[in-house]
Amino acid sequence: MKINILTLFPEMFTGVLQHSMMKIAQEKEAVDISVINFRDYSSNKHKNVDDYPYGGGAGMVLTAQPIFDAVDHLKEQSKGSPRVILMCPQGERLNQKKAEELAEEDHLIFICGHYEGYDERIREYVVTDEISIGDYVLTGGELAAMVVVDSVVRLLPDVLGNEVSHKKDSFSTGYLEHPQYTRPAEFRGYKVPDVLISGNHKKIEEWRSKESLRRTLQRRPDLIIEEQLSDQQKKWLHELQKETD
Template identity: 45%
Template sequence: MSDTPAKSYGRKSIRLSVKPSDLMAEPALRPGIWTARVITLFPNAFPGVLEESLTGRALNEGKWNLELTDLRSFGVGKHRNVDDTPAGGGAGMVLRPDVVGAAVEDATRNARGNCPLVYLSPRGRRFDQAMARSWSEADGVTLLCGRFEGVDQRVLDHYGFTEVSLGDFVLTGGEIAAQAMIDATVRLLPSVLGNADSIEDESHSHGLLEHPQYTRPAEWMDRPIPEVLMSGHHGKIEEWRQKMAEQITRERRPDMWDAYQKNKGE
């Protein structure tokens, strides 16, 4: 275990450390609150965008917790080395299993209940709305941010990490992906967004992309709002929105459209 405290965020939080802390200055984490635990070489990258808007307000109000574990503090030797050359040769460096393993043990020692272990990796299953909803129904999630050529496979196998990718592209590290995934998940927590209907109507919630949205003024740059939306006829409005959602999904995401058609037939 490291002597370096892991950073925690939220209205009710405590910095995790082997050293005694001033509990009056650092109140304990609230039990039962959904918690995102992030293991990273760059803890100063957080909260980042998660500190803004509804997600940030919910964090400050103690509706979810963010705990950060600095991977560097578990490094080996004088220079806190966290990586080494790939076994068998090759370019780049690989995060060491002894370093990552110690960080995982430290980050998860207070985890309770269902808290998936996730390694952010371009070779993982692609993150989607269904996964975000699943995580939001858990007690939290632990995200390991990869760097360099990745993590020694043994540590992933030992702890049973699930590999998850933000998309079919490669980032320099997992921090940006972690923030995107946390944001997508936190907004699904009860009381965070504040309007359950808006979640139900948005893209991906029913297997379709969202229909177009309009607001005042009624005409802009010679482009009027579709007449049906101004009719006040709720049945026709819903019919139009469904038709547009289907059309957009069919044109832009044929993979989603095929899955939608299949689910409709079952």
């Protein structure tokens, strides 16, 4: 995968891209990430990238020209049709399904805004996707882009040490992940559930599935769609609901 990030503050990405899974993914050549200052594409002699909004109002608005030209240049270098993603609080809320969808692409271009907003023509004629990471406003799109890039890159083949790791993450199955334990089996009097050290893999999987459902019911009941549950899951759900009555 190729990822281009258009931003006015490239230095913000240095630490994120040089550590942990981002670094591993690039070393394994699973992804090629470049961070580009779109101010370099400004045709203004002062390299300005913002201006006052028509009609008046507070703040400055990013102008269309630098971003149009930057995206055009990146598209010329692309072998296909890249997805152009605008980081915006008005956009579609990021979730695991969206991350999985983007992980199937060959080329992603992220646009990180700043100031009061974007010239609307960027949204209308350049962008293919608008993504938000939550119902709040950040100073710029950089932090949000880091979140989206991380959620996508970790899904690429060979990035995680265990190929099935992400498949059981919270939200990957539609529900929250089951509790996890490691050694020792007893710590300060607190014990690991017996089933996990029983060696009975069928019972372990059943326990994990039920506990995943329990945690989802406790914390995110909105994720549970009973019509989509198996007969066994419906039975567990009714048992869990009785426990809370």
